[in-house]
Amino acid sequence: MKSREVHLNAYLQGEPKPENFSVVEADLPAPDIGQVRVRNTYISVDPYMRGRMSGRHTYIAPFAIGAVMEGGAVGVVADSEFDGLNPGDHVMSMYGWREGYTAAGNTVMKIDTQSLPEQAYLGIAGLTGLTAYVGLKRMIDLKEGETVWMSAGAGAVGSAGIQFAKAMGATVIATAGGAEKCEYVKSIGADHAIDYKATDDLAAAIRAVAPQGVDAYFENVGGTHFTAALEVLNPRGRIAACGMIQRYNDAEQASITDNLTMIVGKSLNIRGFIVSDHMDIQGDFVSDLTSWMMAGKIQPAETVLDGIDQAPAAFMGLFEGRNTGKMLVKI
Known part of the structure; x- marks a missing residue:
């Protein structure tokens, strides 16, 4: 054979x-x-x-x-x-x-x-979904009523994260590339969708829909998204970083954002993670995912x-x- x-x-x-x-x-x-x-x-x-x-x-x-x-x-x-x-x-x-x-x-x-x-x-029931869950639950410790920005909202982890965050009672801002993807992220629950390809000032676009600021940011993109996140996060804001796809194909070392001092001034908490280090949370993930799916809150x-x-x-x-x-x- x-x-x-x-x-x-x-x-x-x-x-x-x-x-x-x-x-x-x-x-x-x-x-x-x-x-x-x-x-x-x-x-x-x-x-x-x-x-x-x-x-x-x-x-x-x-x-x-x-x-x-x-x-x-x-x-x-x-x-x-x-x-x-x-x-x-x-x-x-x-x-x-x-x-x-x-x-x-x-x-x-x-x-x-x-x-x-x-x-x-x-996807949703595998490491992809678990990645979104670990980021929101363990890295960010997202609370009901908070505002979270999900980057790459139309991607695998991002689309799962939008739905999980809504199920947790958060307000969700999603960024995606293009009008069609922005319509998609809104269809799965994002309260606000921003086309990052249609703005030259991503931080201003986030502030326009979240004048009260952002409590947490889920990092899938890096680069210009990370720079904007440091601008719009509230004091003691949290970042869960599981991917920075904007830089993966750089042939040379990427430049570093020049607003890193905001990490200190705002007392930001940034936690990078690899999902395989958090398999102990899988039981909670399966339990919550099953409950959310039975309630019709998840659309893979x-x-x-x-x-x-x-x-x-x-x-x-x-x-x-x-x-x-x-x-x-x-x-």
């Missing part, structure tokens, strides 16, 4: 390009004792992967050149020699950008597709491209604003 998979050809400098990737056909052997053979149905593409394509070791090792791209995936067990998993079971893994794989059964997780569609485990959004060969295009689309909600590739 064969499987097509995506390999990284070389470490990146600047923006990712099609020639950085190759689609390769590989053997998909039958499972040995303790293994399963899985056919993927959806794979995830995520901004954090850009750091792994630079060849630098940060909080996670870089991708290996000439090897399959690791990442979130869901699929169906085709053959099993592992107790506890049977053909037809749905599983989630980190085996990434490939049509299928054979691996140890204890390295995948069985998922329930009766209450949620399988791809939700890569996805942008789906078809075919493993579309994985590089899907990934590059993250940096060009082509996605609304979670970017996925359907296999």
Whole structure:
């Protein structure tokens, strides 16, 4: 049996390009004792992967050149020699950008597709949703009645965060690129939507809709957004920083914003985080998400491209604003 998979050809400098990737056909052997053979149905593409394509070791090792791209995936067990998993079971893994794989059964997780569609485990019910939840609950400690600014509001984490923050009783300002995305973030609950592409003064645009100031900021973008956030945050404001996508493709070291002194003057609390360090909160996340979904407060959004060969295009689309909600590739 064969499987097509995506390999990284070389470490990146600047923006990712099609020639950085190759689609390769590989053997998909039958499972040995303790293994399963899985056919993927959806794979995830995520901004954090850009750091792994630079060849630098940060909080996670870089991708290996000439090897399959690791990442979130869901699929169906085709053959099993592992107790506890049977053909037809749905599983989630980190085996990434490939049509299928054979691996140890204890390295995948069985998922329930009766209450949620399988791809939700890569988005709203997976690490994406958990990232938004950790940022709001643990990093910011968002309170009912506060005002929070969610950057990249039409993205995967941003769209989840808007809905979670509304469920927590907050007023939500969302920034997004373009009129269509601004309409989308309003449709999922944002009280105010600002098209950052249509203003030369993002801080002024935020002040116009929140003259009382902003209590908390969820950082997904960095760069000009971070600079504006320091301007509009109230004294003792809080920032949860999980991504700064505006700078991921910079070939050289980015300049530093010149208003950092506001961190001191306003006594701001800035907490960067990696979601994998906060898995202990997952039980609370599942409980709250289930409650919010049953109450009709959550509307998951996805942008789906078809075919493993579309994985590089899907990934590059993250940096060009082509996605609304979670970017996925359907296999």
